[in-house]
Amino acid sequence: MDFKALLDDTSANTDSFRAVQPEAAKGFVTMHRAAMGDGVLSTKQKELQCIAIGIAKQCNDCIGFHVRAAIKAGATREEVAETVSVAIMMGGGPGYMYGSRALQAFDQLSQ
Template sequence: MNEKIKEFREYRSAMNEKLLAGNNKVIKRIFNLDTNTYMEGALSTKVKEMLGLVSSMVLRCDDCIKYHLEKCHEQGVTNDEMMEIFSVANLVGGTIVIPHTRRAIEYWELLHEK
């Protein structure tokens, strides 16, 4: 596994553990809502992850972008689909999203390395 991917996953996991260890009811409920939102429903998990990625790009959250890129990769999103996702995010979010798209492309490529 690429070192950047490993580093991101380990950091995210460790910090989520610390956050949840605070045993705050609201934080736990937010995490639960997040988990339940991305489950299969009227929309497929794949579509929901693509929507999450666009939203994260428009909001310019690099950690969220990486997370949703990983989930899109797991869901079998193709390179062509990913370019359309990037197109929607840049149209909706404007040119300020371009730097995040550059980093997203870099991370997407890392996810495809064998």
């Protein structure tokens, strides 16, 4: 996948949306800025969280934009790789948890 081309295309699409729905786009940008600035968590830590969520939600655009922002915030390849490991674990972990609930539901509902 060519992430540079993907992000260019997505930026063009969001620019088109912004032209017809400026207030909605402005609201998202305002929320983004408020959430992503340094606070108790650094911007870098927040960007790594966004990468993990992008992976979990299977959003290539999110992955690309937040990897780029994480790099700008000082993230290393090793930090991104460790973030990917956590995302993989969480992608499998919820299946394990909900799978156990499915068996619990079967046991309760089959009586």
